[in-house]
Amino acid sequence: MVRISTLVGLGLVAAVSAHPGHDVKAEAAERAAALKGIRARGVNHCATQLNARGLEANNIARREQTLQKLRKARGLDGPLLKARDLSPLNETHHSDLAVDPTTDPSELFASGGSCVLAEDVTQGPYYVSGELIRDDLTEGQQGIDLYLDIQLIDSNTCEPLPDVYLDFWHSNATGVYSGVIAEGNGDSSDLSNLDSTFGRGLQRTDSLGVTAFHTLFPGHYIGRTPHIHVLSHPGGTKVNEENNTITGLYSTTSSYVGQLYFDQDLISAVRAVEPYDSNTVELTLNADDWILRQELDDDVDPIVEYVLLGESVEDGIFAWVSVVADSSVSKDVTPAAFLTEDGGVANENAWPGGGPGGLPSGFPTGVPPS
Template sequence: MVHLSAVVAIGLTALAGIVSAHPGHDVKAEAAERAAFLKNAPVHSRSLAQCASRLQRRGQQSRNVARRHMAVKNIRRRLGLQPTNHLLKARSDSALDTSHHSNLTGVDSSTDPDVLFGTDATCILGPEVTQGPYYVTGELVRENIAESQEGIPLYMDIQLINTNTCEPIPEIYMDLWHCNSTGVYSGVVASGNGNSDDETNLNTTFNRGVQKSNKEGVIQFQSNFPGHYTGRATHIHVLTHPANETKVLANGTISGLYTSHSSHVGQIFFDQDLISAVDEVAPYSTNTQELTANADDSILAEELDTIDPFMEYVYLGDDISDGIFAWITVGMDPTQDTTVTPAAYYTEEGGVENENSGAPGGGGSPPGGVPSGAAPTASAAPP
């Protein structure tokens, strides 16, 4: 187990031919595939350890600290928050321990930002072979994906680092999606995903969006903290698109509605104590789906032999309901290029199920006989 003190790095190396949406996939098989990759992959493709000193010399760490510190200050100012404590940072020696709460004392607005937002370690990377569940193409390029969903505000800072060059990766587009506070994904109608009789959910877009990394390889999203659903620990999905195959269309989406490619597919997790604190707050407390703890998630447990995919975070106020700021560094090989199969497409006519997705919730082919590679003419998703 690799111990991290602040920034976590997680590799998102997609394996061609074994990407699938879930539920409906073999979790044990996925865990075995991931273990095999970690055992056999060359070090440069699964580790940021060789990048630590180089990033430090180039001032990347200090810029990360300054960026995160300023982001938190600006969010707190905008929300009118004046926190006095509850700033969480320290990590447990075991990522599956229930408590990762900070052991720092006397933390206030004058605490050195390096203590809260700095890092002196990286971690081993691992593959992510689960595409879903419920990846939907055609989502808008936007930072705020919360829409009108109720829940605890979550502000995310995600940095992409090239494992081959140890450089930040600019101009990479990242899809990010997760379920809402009661464990329901937008854009998909399927058994086990909320009310499977509610066909209108196919046309919803909450908690989904796309962003492009800046010159520092940084992507920022605003959403709500995800809820949980039966069978998996609380998590967020991310998927990056090859820069040379991606362009923004006039309708505010990216190209590849029916021919989506990915450099990497991955999942990001949270500390169990943070999840437990969130679940005490409405509407999370009304979620009737069975909670799977981090320690009981077989895919996560397999990863933790080599990586630590948990976001670092601070409370924005003195109460968790005020919001959370979380960050993670993602190591990836941008030369990877894998075709992905969405559960649905979001078009100008609304959502269309993909019957070839190979998972519950799939169904439907590109509407109107649109040929492969064609772009939608407009998106009905809200801004």
């Protein structure tokens, strides 16, 4: 029986090299090929159907209510700052929309970007199987609060996907992932990071395909712009209620994988704040990120819409995005590690980043049972 516990996270350490065994250009090529196989790209073609069913109106009302609740809890008022336009690879893409408390919510909270989940051989990288079902991924880490509203849409039917578990993982403020040991991922001699779980978790979508997370804005590492990994599990996934995770630790399946991104101005504003400013790794711009470039076309724009909760990023960020997945797909996933009753265990059949390849010697490993 697997028992999952939340353990002390690894301290903030700047990444010093790219993920070993992980070729960013190769992953970009894989995603480009996989995206061509998705019959319905993005959610633009679903707009009429979503509007007819009142789902867009529901999204606008929900996002407005959530924002007001977050602002009230933090004692914030005054003008809102909305960002991003339709030029996601430009260095600057703040919206020209003049936003204040009287702005029509339909202008402010309309759906914008959409992330398409597609086959991804590397699963990320750094996917860990067995993480907690929870909506708060912060675990006392330092960083800027980020609240994400996500709606999952079926690429075949344009209908929301209810009762689907979404797996999220991302690096901390200085580009370090929890749950894995690898050169270029913080202090690779500190094996305790296998047991850490910050920036990771799962949530189930509701009857309208919606779920939400509270996390921290991710940092960056060599070769990548800040991003968040998303993995959808097939409908009907069972829950291990005793352990607060889903079943199938060693037999995880997915309806594909994707990544969420942020506009460049927001990244720059965050990077000027502690502890993000302690990361000495050169920042890769959105325009230079190979994987992001493969995601973008007329219907696919995985850069989230957002507003600042207050007058600066330090007050927190509320963001929203549509995620599109093919509900008919179920593929095996090769995690980089497993979170077990005895803590984290690296998968000896995978590179530290995930996927086939095998581990170098010296890593704590475990072999999934047959």
